[in-house]
Structure formats: structure tokens, C-alpha cells
Amino acid sequence: MNIDKNIKNKKQELLSYFRDRATEFLTQIKTKFADTQSDKRARAINEALNQTKNNLITTLLQQAEKDKWTNQEKLEAILMITYCNIVVMIESRNSVRPYEYMDFSRRVGELWDPFCKLCFYYPVNNISLFVPPLFSEVKKKMTDEITDYIDNLTISDEEKQELKRYYDKVWSLVSSGEIQLELDLHFSHNDQKYVVDFKSGFGSNEKGNTNRLLLVATIYQNLDDNYKCLLFVRAQENNSYFNTLKNSGIWEAYCGNEAYQKISEYSGYNLKQWTETNIDWASDFNAETTQHLTNNNLLQYLLW
Structure with a gap:
């Protein structure tokens, strides 16, 4: 050959x-x-x-x-x-x-x-890949920020400890383990960071995956690096799970020909x-x- x-x-x-x-x-x-x-x-x-x-x-x-x-x-x-x-x-x-x-x-x-x-x-196009953050790193950073904020409040030490316990409870509700922030693709273009999830299509049993994607995008939206979350779906026709993500305000979701147009727009x-x-x-x-x-x-x- x-x-x-x-x-x-x-x-x-x-x-x-x-x-x-x-x-x-x-x-x-x-x-x-x-x-x-x-x-x-x-x-x-x-x-x-x-x-x-x-x-x-x-x-x-x-x-x-x-x-x-x-x-x-x-x-x-x-x-x-x-x-x-x-x-x-x-x-x-x-x-x-x-x-x-x-x-x-x-x-x-x-x-x-x-x-x-x-x-x-x-x-x-002039794009570059980047390594996504670890959930443990994100959690530590957020926890440190909240801890510093609570420590500077003009309240008693007992009240500060109580607030920290409630904050820990929130994390325990969010996840019983580590949340995977690594999606299918992560790239930077014109000083903007993008995280991308590719899907062939949405089946009838996608509730768990949809909720996971909403949670992951919410975390990215609250990070300092100003991430944008893109969803590219192969199928032209999709169901309510796709529409939930598309209308969420935190995912920019595209399917069929629109997905290909965006791939062309970003990659060139x-x-x-x-x-x-x-x-x-x-x-x-x-x-x-x-x-x-x-x-x-x-x-x-x-x-x-």
C-alpha cells in the first residue's frame, strides 16, 4: 500500500x-x-x-x-x-x-x-484541543471558595460550621461519587472553550443520560473559564429528551444537517x-x- x-x-x-x-x-x-x-x-x-x-x-x-x-x-x-x-x-x-x-x-x-x-x-481552522478539568479539582475549588466566604461572615463559629455542614449535604445530593466532566471533545477557538457531546440519536430510555448532561453542563457554566456546551446529534428526527437539552439554555444542541453545519463552522x-x-x-x-x-x-x- x-x-x-x-x-x-x-x-x-x-x-x-x-x-x-x-x-x-x-x-x-x-x-x-x-x-x-x-x-x-x-x-x-x-x-x-x-x-x-x-x-x-x-x-x-x-x-x-x-x-x-x-x-x-x-x-x-x-x-x-x-x-x-x-x-x-x-x-x-x-x-x-x-x-x-x-x-x-x-x-x-x-x-x-x-x-x-x-x-x-x-x-x-485555528482550533486547539484541551484537557477537561477533573470533577475532584472543580469540587475542591468551589469548596475552598465557599469555605473562605463562610469564614469571613460576621456570624458565630458554630453558625459557620453549620453552614459548612449544609454545603457538604448539597454535594452529597449532587453526586454519590465522581461526576465525569470529560465529554467526547474539548477544544478552544477564538479564546472560547467548547465541550462537545456527540450522539447518534435519542432513544426512549434517555432520561438518566439527559439528566447527567444537564448536570455536567451546569457545572461547566459555573466555572470561570466561560465554557460553551455543544451537542451534535446525527439523527435528524429526535424526541423530547433532545428538546429538553436544546431548550435548557445551557446546551447548544444541533441535529442532522445543523450538526454538520456547526462541525464545518468550528473545524473549517x-x-x-x-x-x-x-x-x-x-x-x-x-x-x-x-x-x-x-x-x-x-x-x-x-x-x-
Whole structure:
């Protein structure tokens, strides 16, 4: 496999490369795991193909550094490598454990998130990633501020201790453990910090996740660094949970084409145009996979 800037146009060559690798891997995997261990076979082929993809990208980035590729040139090459890898991963997984509705819809969502994030890892615009704060750090900072405030009140020591006990009770109500402030993506653009959550769509059982996102965004809103919380959802149609977040005043929520527009606005790259130009699931899958997905009405979940 020759790695150069033109790899962004070598879909068929990349598909053939990944399929040949998959054939090699499956030969080994089937000797290691029995027919009854289809879940282990599926996991093994996914891991092997992801490693192959990572090896290709590592080689590409080394070549890109040497030849001084632009971020857009790197991004378009990596998008094509990633897409072709996804196609063959779905084919290979389906060959050892045929997809059903729940597995497939969930898997498509899992793959969309990291695919979109590539635009921010190799941005056209001048953005930079940052490490999100730890909840323990945020809690300590807030606690120290409140403690200092209480200590300076003109009240008795007993009353100060009582206020501190009530404050501790509030924290115990907020969480029984650590709150995860790390979301899917964290970047800075024009001196503004953004935290981003990607979702494939909102199901009928999203109350807990919605409440978690509201809590996380509320914490970010109360930090000094002036964070903005963005929600990008793949599905065009969503339910009341999405609307709850959209109307909360603390999440800027976008779905479908609006989400792609915002990805383009912040990263500087039109990912929607790339998908419309390069992605053709039904034609890119092998015949066996396309037939299975068609027969089981699963192609509808591949609307990227």
C-alpha cells in the first residue's frame, strides 16, 4: 500500500487492502475461537482491523510530516482510510455474527462519533484541543471558595460550621461519587472553550443520560473559564429528551444537517460534503453484507 496525498481518492484500493487483511485475520481468529464463540470472533476482528487502520494512519502522518502536508490533506486522507476500514469492519463482523437491529444501530452510532472528531484532530481552522478539568479539582475549588466566604461572615463559629455542614449535604445530593466532566471533545477557538457531546440519536430510555448532561453542563457554566456546551446529534428526527437539552439554555444542541453545519463552522471542513461525495454504503459493501442489511431493513441506519 503506497501512502501519498492521492490516497484520498483510492477507495477501491483501500477496500481491497482491508479485505485482504481481514481474510488473514479471520483465518487465525477462526482457529482460536470456535463457531459458538461468535462474540469473541467479532471482537477480535474489530480489534485487528482497527490496529491495521492505526498502522496506516501512523505511516501516513509520518509521511505527511516529512512532505509538509496541510491539515486538510491529512484529514481527507484519514477520512478515506477510516471510512474504508469501517466498511470492512462491518462486513467482517457481519460474516462471523450477523447484525441484528439493536447491535447495528448502536454500532453505527459508535462509529459516527470518532469519524466526526477527525475534523477537529486535523482542523482547517485555528482550533486547539484541551484537557477537561477533573470533577475532584472543580469540587475542591468551589469548596475552598465557599469555605473562605463562610469564614469571613460576621456570624458565630458554630453558625459557620453549620453552614459548612449544609454545603457538604448539597454535594452529597449532587453526586454519590465522581461526576465525569470529560465529554467526547474539548477544544478552544477564538479564546472560547467548547465541550462537545456527540450522539447518534435519542432513544426512549434517555432520561438518566439527559439528566447527567444537564448536570455536567451546569457545572461547566459555573466555572470561570466561560465554557460553551455543544451537542451534535446525527439523527435528524429526535424526541423530547433532545428538546429538553436544546431548550435548557445551557446546551447548544444541533441535529442532522445543523450538526454538520456547526462541525464545518468550528473545524473549517465541510464533512457533510465529503460524506455525500465519498460514502455509498450499499455499493461499497460486499454483496453478502448489502444483501443481509437490505433483507433486515438495516441500511436505513447508515444515514450519515
